Amino acid sequence: MSLPPPPYPPSYGPGFPSPRPLPGGPLRVVFAVLAGLLLAVAVAVNGLLFFGMLFAGDSCGTSAGTQRFCEGSGWMLVAMFGPTVALAAAAATVVLGVVRARRPWTALALGVLVYAAGPALALFTVFG
Template structure:
């Protein structure tokens, strides 16, 4: 009768290597990053929604002296910039954050750059309307 092999390594030799956490296993920092990025995305969508609603009525002052010459010209190009600029900036910010977090492996730096990229859109829209 023979005994089954021992489940433990023998006391000599290198033994089993210690388990290492896999880099893709996530962790608390990745969860915090995802929550912060999600909250910032929700806030940006809310701001863009309010700006879009406001831009629908921004051309009402074009018949008065309160309208800016840039926004109230007949070409309509600046109205499109004011209406769609924040949404384009939000899309560019999302791409910046995703590429920076995945390829460069620097999620917090990418998030900061994404916030700056996004802030350019509403700033351009407000500058276009209020000049």
């Protein structure tokens, strides 16, 4: 009479420890969701500002136009593309802050401040 073969892998010895969750796992999800929502809001604001800046030059022939915006020295392009450049700079700030400095929440706050400079510059350019 023979015995059945042992189960493979053998069940002797200590088992492998269960994998531990990564520290800060749920916070990473919250950070990713919040960063995604902020990015979606920023893209929507950029779209609205870009659309508004397309028609902002219509008042340049009247007395309602801002001198700085209407003089043709390139401020119209700054007002139109400034928020987009600020969004790219903010995204780079957040990515570098997360990857290099490993401080995601500080990088996200700094990215929001960097981005806010673009729409503020555009609105200041148009409305003086």
